[in-house]
Amino acid sequence: xxxxxxxxxxxxxxxxxxxxxxxxxxxxxxxxxxxxxxxxxxxxxxxxxxxxxxxxxxxxxxxxxxxxxxxxxxxxxxxxxxxxxxxxxx
Amino acid sequence: xxxxxxxxxxxxxxxxxxxxxxxxxxxxxxxxxxxxxxxxxxxxxxxxxxxxxxxxxxxxxxxxxxxxxxxxxxxxxxxxxxxxxxxxxxxxxxx
Numbered sequence: 001x002x003x004x005x006x007x008x009x010x011x012x013x014x015x016x017x018x019x020x021x022x023x024x025x026x027x028x029x030x031x032x033x034x035x036x037x038x039x040x041x042x043x044x045x046x047x048x049x050x051x052x053x054x055x056x057x058x059x060x061x062x063x064x065x066x067x068x069x070x071x072x073x074x075x076x077x078x079x080x081x082x083x084x085x086x087x088x089x090x
Numbered sequence: 091x092x093x094x095x096x097x098x099x100x101x102x103x104x105x106x107x108x109x110x111x112x113x114x115x116x117x118x119x120x121x122x123x124x125x126x127x128x129x130x131x132x133x134x135x136x137x138x139x140x141x142x143x144x145x146x147x148x149x150x151x152x153x154x155x156x157x158x159x160x161x162x163x164x165x166x167x168x169x170x171x172x173x174x175x176x177x178x179x180x181x182x183x184x185x
Contacts, residue, residue, distance in 0.1 A: 033162045044153035
């Protein structure tokens with residue numbers, strides 16, 4: 001990252017790392033809220049009923065499973081097809 | 091990266107700058123929330139748009155805002171719980 005590594009403040013680096021992690025997590029919460037709202041919420045009522053909550057729980061778990069599945073699949077495809085990345089339009 | 095480090099240095103040492111950024115970030119987050127909720131609740135509550143907002147739609151909007159906040163909190167709690175159970179799953183989530 002920095003060719004003059006000795007001059008980079010490790011505390012600063014750690015601060016950036018932690019803040020980046022926090023932000024990624026926040027974005028994940030944001031994305032999942034939107035995605036699971038779409039899949040699980042019918043007409044909004046006076047409270048969250050248990051059927052909707054169960055759907056939310058399944059949604060979070062399945063979304064993580066899906067992300068892992070896609071990642072594995074992509075890695076597999078990359079190994080099989082070789083440099084397929086040029087065929088994917090930027 | 092030098093500019094970033096410089097900025098972060100000032101951020102950490104200048105409380106006025108910190109407060110300014112905190113307030114501006116809050117304003118921006120709030121604006122984004124309004125934008126997102128308008129879209130989401132329009133989708134759930136609006137049938138065919140008529141000559142005015144009828145009370146049934148308004149009630150739906152009220153429920154929608156409340157339930158969306160509930161949902162956001164629910165998902166947050168669930169994710170934190172899942173993170174503790176599954177360990178470092180965050181690397182599997184594409185950046």
